[in-house]
Amino acid sequence: MDEKIEMRNLDPERRSHTFEEVALGYNEEEALKEANRCLQCQNPRCVKGCPVNIEIPRFIKAIREHNLEEAYQIILESSSLPAICGRVCPQEKQCEKMCIKGFKGDAIAIGSLERYVADYAFDHELNAAQQKPKTGKRVAIVGSGPSGLTCAGELLKEGVDVTIYESLHKAGGVLTYGIPEFRLPKKIVESEVNHLKKMGANILLNAVIGKTITLEELENTYDAVYLATGAGLPKFLGIPNENANGVFSANEVLTRINLMGSYEEDAKTPIKKGKKALVVGGGNVAMDAARSLKRIGYDVSIVYRRTMEELPARKMEIEHAKEEGIIFDLLKNPKEVIIDDNYNVKGLKVALMELTDVDESGRRGVKEIPGQTEDIDCDTIVVALGTMPNPIATENSDIVTDEKGLITAPESVTNNPHVYAGGDAVTGAATVILAMEAGKKAASHILSDLGLS
Numbered sequence: 001m002d003e004k005i006e007m008r009n010l011d012p013e014r015r016s017h018t019f020e021e022v023a024l025g026y027n028e029e030e031a032l033k034e035a036n037r038c039l040q041c042q043n044p045r046c047v048k049g050c051p052v053n054i055e056i057p058r059f060i061k062a063i064r065e066h067n068l069e070e071a072y073q074i075i076l077e078s079s080s081l082p083a084i085c086g087r088v089c090p091q092e093k094q095c096e097k098m099c100i101k102g103f104k105g106d107a108i109a110i111g112s113l114e115r116y117v118a119d120y121a122f123d124h125e126l127n128a129a130q131q132k133p134k135t136g137k138r139v140a141i142v143g144s145g146p147s148g149l150t151c152a153g154e155l156l157k158e159g160v161d162v163t164i165y166e167s168l169h170k171a172g173g174v175l176t177y178g179i180p181e182f183r184l185p186k187k188i189v190e191s192e193v194n195h196l197k198k199m200g201a202n203i204l205l206n207a208v209i210g211k212t213i214t215l216e217e218l219e220n221t222y223d224a225v226y227l228a229t230g231a232g233l234p235k236f237l238g239i240p241n242e243n244a245n246g247v248f249s250a251n252e253v254l255t256r257i258n259l260m261g262s263y264e265e266d267a268k269t270p271i272k273k274g275k276k277a278l279v280v281g282g283g284n285v286a287m288d289a290a291r292s293l294k295r296i297g298y299d300v301s302i303v304y305r306r307t308m309e310e311l312p313a314r315k316m317e318i319e320h321a322k323e324e325g326i327i328f329d330l331l332k333n334p335k336e337v338i339i340d341d342n343y344n345v346k347g348l349k350v351a352l353m354e355l356t357d358v359d360e361s362g363r364r365g366v367k368e369i370p371g372q373t374e375d376i377d378c379d380t381i382v383v384a385l386g387t388m389p390n391p392i393a394t395e396n397s398d399i400v401t402d403e404k405g406l407i408t409a410p411e412s413v414t415n416n417p418h419v420y421a422g423g424d425a426v427t428g429a430a431t432v433i434l435a436m437e438a439g440k441k442a443a444s445h446i447l448s449d450l451g452l453s
Contacts, residue, residue, distance in 0.1 A: 004106035005034040012323040016294055019181040022320055023087070031116040035063040038108050041100060046110060049098030051437035052085075052150075054078040056095060056110055063113060072121040075114060076129040080153025080196070081146060081436065083122060083188045084175060086115025089433040090314055122188065128195040132159040137450050140165060140222040142209045142393055145173020146432045147423030148228035149196060150439030151446075156199040158447055163222070164196075165207040170259060173230055175432070177259040178251070178285070180292050183317075186258075210392040215399070219418050224446050227394070227407060227414070228439060231387040231424035237280065241337035242383075246272065246345030250281070250289040250384035263296040271296070274379035278303050278348055280334055281384030282310070287317040289382050290326050298380065301327040303334065305353050310363045329376065331355075333368065338375060347377045387429045404428065412442040420446055 008024040009015075015022050026034065038060045046056045055074055062071035075082045091097075091111035099107035120126075137160045141148045144166040152162045170176050172189040197203065209215060209229075218225045234249035236242055253271065256262035262271040275298065279290040282304040290300045302321070304311065307330050311318055322328070331353040338347035352372035356365035389405045400408045400415045406428060407414060409421035422438030424430055447453040 002037060002101070002105055004037070004109050005030045005112075007109070007112050009320075012320075012325075015182065016324040019292075019295055021185050022182050025119055026112055026116045031063060031113060034109050034113060035060045037101065038064075039100060045098040045100060046095040046108070049095040050078075051094065051433050052078050052440055054095075054114070059117060060108070060110075060113060063117065068117055068120045069126055071117045072126055073129070075117060078440075079436065080129070080150045081192050081432075082114055083118035084146070084184065084192055085433060085436070086111050086113075086118050087184050087188070088179060088431075090431055092315065094433070122191050128199050129153065129157050131157050131199060134161070135159040135450075135452055137161065137224075137452065138163070138222045139224045139226065139446060140218045141226045141228060142215075142218070143167075143173055143228035143230055143423075143425075144171040144193070144203060145228060145230050145423065145435060146175060147230070147435035147439035147442075148173065148226065149192065150436040151226050151228060151422070151443045152196055152201050152439075153199070154440055154443030155446065156196065156201060158443075158452055160447070160450070160452070161200065161202075162196075163202040163204060165209055165213070165218075166203060166205050167208045168259065169205050171203050171205065173228075177255040178288070180254065180258055180288050182291065182295070183288065208392060210395060210397075215393060215397040215419070219416070223418075223450055225419045226439075226442050226446065227399070227409075227419065227421040227425055228423050228435075228442075229390060229393050229425045230435075231429045232390045233388040233405075234383065235385045235388060236383055237334050237385065239334055239336050241339050241343075244337050244339045244343050244345050246274070246379055247337060247381045247383065248272075250279070250285045250382050251387065253289050253382050254285070254292065257292050257296070272380060273297060275299060276378040277301075277380040277382060278329075278376060278378045279382045279384055280304075281386075282306070282312055283384065283386070284313045284317055285386075286384035287313045287321050287326075289384050291317075291321055291324055293380075293382070294324055294326060299327075300325075301329045301376070301378075303329050303332050303348070303350065303376070305331065305333040305366050306364065307331060307355065310355075331366075332374065332376075333366075335373065337381060345379055345381055347375050348381055349373055349375050387424070389425045389428075412438070412445045417449075 059074040096107040277298040332350040336349040359365035407421040423435040
């Protein structure tokens with residue numbers, strides 16, 4: 001059997017008490033075995049499945065030839081963040097889904113091989129991407145998440161000076177504050193950011209565009225501005241007592257843990273340490289929040305209104321959550337937060353649900369079973385139902401947004417010809433790789449409009 005080489009993982013019992021990275025990565029022997037499974041297709045479907053069009057067979061061939069520096073440079077031609085993509089990109093729904101071998105067996109573990117190359121580059125301090133001579137053009141990028149960083153990398157390669165404005169005190173956006181250490185170590189994010197700095201990126205922290213600096217000021221200073229502000233405002237349930245003590249958004253929980261180390265004993269912004277937490281939602285953010293709370297001592301259940309088959313989170317994240325002792329409390333929909341006399345959370349009333357036919361999302365629909373409810377005891381509730389764009393950067397500008405607060409930017413260009421936008425601020429919350437795709441497309445439009453391509 002030509003089976004995929006599975007990546008080794010940290011033991012579930014150990015990892016449920018630590019923030020160490022769960023996936024351990026390939027060693028040289030494992031990487032070579034997996035690379036040798038690749039058919040080196042003449043018409044590689046995998047490349048078409050990659051949002052940033054990495055030349056996948058080329059970098060895998062370089063691995064087979066023991067030339068990891070070449071493999072790294074091949075990846076950098078298309079992607080500015082290989083160590084990050086190799087860890088958090090949903091390859092099973094993109095490049096690996098298109099792999100010919102996957103139709104009759106196991107697809108090539110493209111993501112694992114990308115991570116292997118990127119980690120080698122990190123360990124051996126390989127050089128960043130090659131750059132063209134300076135053009136004299138200057139671009140401001142608002143936001144240092146995956147879309148902003150990718151746009152910066154593409155522009156820097158073409159000789160454009162880039163200044164990135166980040167509202168928080170660390171660069172990386174959602175890569176830093178949103179994705180837990182056990183999935184994406186922060187030293188990896190810092191390494192990718194440092195590569196851009198070596199290429200000449202100027203990163204200004206604690207800079208809130210729309211407050212400390214206006215968008216108009218950026219327009220008057222730079223040849224172009226790219227808005228990559230993401231989607232940082234959490235959505236809530238809209239049920240009674242939702243503002244009770246002990247109800248949090250997943251954004252707050254993950255930001256406190258990832259960015260502020262709130263689980264540490266001497267944390268300046270400590271997080272509540274209760275006994276039983278319910279995480280409402282079924283996406284990757286819900287898995288991240290649940291697994292993080294497990295690591296700081298909570299018993300954790302995920303409350304989701306559909307079944308396991310409809311969970312939108314990555315299969316790997318669901319399996320890891322199960323292994324770590326997360327309970328899945330399914331076919332239940334929150335109706336009311338139950339509180340004590342001091343307005344503290346003491347439980348969650350849920351309606352029991354049943355599936356209906358497939359709906360517009362491509363999943364089975366769901367409806368309440370009349371009169372069927374249940375009370376679930378807990379002292380903490382975390383809401384992980386998605387996010388919306390933060391309007392601060394654009395609220396006092398001429399930039400057009402829709403009724404959801406999303407920036408209107410067909411082909412990356414806003415109604416202001418000097419201002420571009422992409423990523424979650426335009427599409428709503430999506431994956432890291434789709435944000436990167438948007439950053440790459442925006443860079444291409446900027447370069448064209450500046451007469452550089």
